[in-house]
Amino acid sequence: MFNGRIKQLCEGRQMPQRKLAAVMDIDTASYCKIEKGERRVRKEYIPVIADFLQTDYEELLKFWLADQVTAVVADDEHKAGDKALDIAKQNFKS
Numbered sequence: 779m780f781n782g783r784i785k786q787l788c789e790g791r792q793m794p795q796r797k798l799a800a801v802m803d804i805d806t807a808s809y810c811k812i813e814k815g816e817r818r819v820r821k822e823y824i825p826v827i828a829d830f831l832q833t834d835y836e837e838l839l840k841f842w843l844a845d846q847v848t849a850v851v852a853d854d855e856h857k858a859g860d861k862a863l864d865i866a867k868q869n870f871k872s
Contacts, residue, residue, distance in 0.1 A: 780841040785813045787831045801830045
């Protein structure tokens with residue numbers, strides 16, 4: 779999700795991977811892993827990416843958070859993830 783969104787934004791702006799990698803202070807190979815979903819972006823990079831790509835921080839944060847939740851639920855060996863998400867939704871509604 780997040781990786782696909784930043785890739786889409788970069789392509790739309792014809793932004794070379796190396797430029798965003800430089801802004802994030804990582805090498806291009808590491809950035810490529812982020813785009814492929816093999817590596818996750820640290821939260822502190824989100825405002826940097828949003829500013830550089832001139833896009834909405836909140837939008838990128840939502841994609842990033844969705845990836846975090848997905849990763850935790852996907853690793854759930856007891857298959858309680860769906861119920862945990864339901865409980866979390868109830869907590870947000872109150």
